[in-house]
Amino acid sequence: MRESQGPAPGYAFDNDSVHSDELHRCLTDAYDPMTFARLAETGVTTGWRCLDVGSGSGSVARWLAERVAPTGEVMATDVKPHHLQEGPCLTAVEHDVVSDPLPEAAFDLVVARLVLQHLPERLAVLAKLVRALKPGGWLHIEEFDASYEPPLLTPDEESARLYAAFLDAKCAVLRAGGGDPHWARHAPAAMRAAGLVDIDPRPRIELRAAGSPGLLMQLNHTYHLRDELLAAGLTEAQLADVRAVMRDPSFCAASSVVYSVHGRRPRADEADEADDGLRPLPQDAR
Structure with missing residues (x-):
């Protein structure tokens, strides 16, 4: 390769x-x-x-x-x-x-x-x-x-804020490359x-629930775009935490x-x- x-x-x-x-x-x-x-x-x-x-x-x-x-x-x-x-x-x-x-x-x-x-x-x-x-x-x-993909159920309010921060950072990454999410x-x-x-x-x-293809795709983005997300302002700790949130069985969000x-x-x-x-x-x- x-x-x-x-x-x-x-x-x-x-x-x-x-x-x-x-x-x-x-x-x-x-x-x-x-x-x-x-x-x-x-x-x-x-x-x-x-x-x-x-x-x-x-x-x-x-x-x-x-x-x-x-x-x-x-x-x-x-x-x-x-x-x-x-x-x-x-x-x-x-x-x-x-x-x-x-x-x-x-x-x-x-x-x-x-x-x-x-x-x-x-x-x-x-x-x-x-x-x-x-x-x-x-x-x-x-x-x-991607202007609409809110969290619907999260373990706590901080988890909702963290997921929203991840979405904002991902949109910033896409825009930095000339994209329009x-x-x-x-x-x-x-x-x-x-x-x-x-x-x-x-x-x-659609509903993005734990283990669903749509939420697994979001989880993939935290790895696939790791360097870009860090450059956009997220920290390694925040990435680890938002991954844990998305793996929580109680979490669900609306898709884009x-x-x-x-x-x-x-x-x-x-x-x-x-x-x-x-x-x-x-x-x-x-």
């Missing part, structure tokens, strides 16, 4: 970290069922050509490959794609969606799960993803809005401003709001509708 070079610019979670496999497992267990159900709504089927941007462990790409087989194709991309395993109808590509080109009008479905909020260039990347769609093709985006709420408006139609946002909140949004690139016969979508970027799409 090559020596780790740290997180990719604009992305806080390093795929070369010793903690990345566990993070991928948490994401898969917590969110794949929702993602797969939403992707099925697009009608993805045999023969489709799909793009999965920032594919991570590749669980979404593998699901898509099963749906498009035997005649379709899935291209899974990542800046560090060594977690991706190629297979029938599935190709893994090393690709930086910010700086590397994509073929235009090439895909029936483009998926970007938990990618755009990390990128300072998110709106330019969104425009690139829209151009990569065939007319009539679907773009599917999923992002967290609240951007998910702006995704539907940004997709409309980029010219998509039939936009369908679905917000979702997960926005699952898809929209469609208009076909040529929908020119008027497309013109309505190509408007100046509204303030709520920043």
Whole structure:
């Protein structure tokens, strides 16, 4: 395995970290069922050509490959794609969606799960993803809005304050890299401003209880982002204490709001509708 070079610019979670496999497992267990159900709504089927941007462990790409087989194709991309395993109808590509080109009008479905909020260039990347769609093709985006994820039951008031301090520090880490941990709420408006139609946002909140995939993911972040969290002002003692809080059987918290949004690139016969979508970027799409 090559020596780790740290997180990719604009992305806080390093795929070369010793903690990345566990993070991928948490994401898969917590969110794949929702993602797969939403992707099925697009009608993805045999023969489709799909793009999965920032594919991570590749669980979404593998699901898509099963749906498009035997005649379709899935291209899974990542800046560090060594977690991706190629297979029938599935190709893994090393690709930086910010700086590397994509073929235009090439895909029936483009998926970007938990990618755009990390990128300072998110709106330019969104425009690139829209151009990569065939007319009539679907773009599917999923992002967290971390402005709402309060503790609900804690062992004591100090534990609640400590958990909130951890969340604040994590948001500061994401912002320091150019990310916007609240951007998910702006995704539907940004997709409309980029010219998509039939936009369908679905917000979702879950319970993060001890041992649940969502809370295990938060626990993983205390290790995965340890150095960055310390630089943001937390101490080693606080990290140890907040880990103990999250392992307490009595603890539970609301998840961040997960926005699952898809929209469609208009076909040529929908020119008027497309013109309505190509408007100046509204303030709520920043």
